[in-house]
Amino acid sequence: MFKRTSAHRYAPSPVNGIRPSANHIQNGALAVQNGRAVAAIINSLLELPFKIKIATQDYHPLDHCSFASQHADAKPFTSSLTITNPEASDGSSAESQEITLWPDHCVQGTPGCEFIPELNLSLIDRVVRKGEDPRVEAYSGFGPEFRAPAVAMTCLTDLLREHDIKQVVVCGLALDYCVRCTAIDSAKQGFQTTVVEDATKAVNQDESALLRVRNELNAHSVKVSQSTSGEFRSLLGLSRDGSTA
Numbered sequence: 001m002f003k004r005t006s007a008h009r010y011a012p013s014p015v016n017g018i019r020p021s022a023n024h025i026q027n028g029a030l031a032v033q034n035g036r037a038v039a040a041i042i043n044s045l046l047e048l049p050f051k052i053k054i055a056t057q058d059y060h061p062l063d064h065c066s067f068a069s070q071h072a073d074a075k076p077f078t079s080s081l082t083i084t085n086p087e088a089s090d091g092s093s094a095e096s097q098e099i100t101l102w103p104d105h106c107v108q109g110t111p112g113c114e115f116i117p118e119l120n121l122s123l124i125d126r127v128v129r130k131g132e133d134p135r136v137e138a139y140s141g142f143g144p145e146f147r148a149p150a151v152a153m154t155c156l157t158d159l160l161r162e163h164d165i166k167q168v169v170v171c172g173l174a175l176d177y178c179v180r181c182t183a184i185d186s187a188k189q190g191f192q193t194t195v196v197e198d199a200t201k202a203v204n205q206d207e208s209a210l211l212r213v214r215n216e217l218n219a220h221s222v223k224v225s226q227s228t229s230g231e232f233r234s235l236l237g238l239s240r241d242g243s244t245a
């Protein structure tokens with residue numbers, strides 16, 4: 001049985017960023033090949049003694065800027081669009097971001113934004129919604145990439161700080177988009193951050209693309225680990241068989 005680690009030990013205090021929704025599994029609008037397979041591993045992670053377990057949820061209005069349907073002649077998956085920070089006071093020097101355009105997905109109030117039923121939602125403490133502002137894309141669970149000024153940030157940073165979190169563990173879909181951006185944002189904000197790679201799946205599963213993602217994560221001081229690795233188990237103060245070390 002897993003037991004909570006006691007306070008005087010090296011106490012892990014991570015959060016899981018979990019986001020396999022109906023639109024991200026094999027037959028959904030944003031299909032991630034074998035995306036459904038990660039649910040079992042995520043459920044096993046949710047049994048571990050984390051201080052708080054948070055799921056992030058893509059939650060778009062119908063007119064979201066990342067939907068190819070909102071742009072003339074745009075094609076999902078292959079078209080891109082450059083957006084600028086809509087809150088910048090000086091438009092000429094505003095931050096810009098090139099975003100990929102997708103099919104309509106995770107639309108508020110539709111089955112596409114629901115978590116897949118395989119996930120054990122009863123083990124999740126909080127759901128943080130993102131992507132609600134139609135003007136900006138938000139891969140990261142912390143909010144859109146624009147920070148000068150910040151636009152439509154989620155409550156995730158406040159939630160982590162309120163719970164005195166020092167370490168963050170990220171998993172879910174997709175590794176090369178939301179997991180990558182959430183993990184990098186987490187590290188930038190000073191949290192020791194680990195991505196559990198076998199609890200993720202990438203949109204682009206070519207080995208060279210996966211290597212680029214791993215390298216980028218490492219360059220931002222994000223650890224990439226496996227759920228069964230000794231390194232990950234010891235991070236949580238667990239022995240390999242799951243008992244507390």
Ligand SMILES: [Zn+2]
Nearest residue numbers: 058066106131
């Ligand atoms: Zn989205």
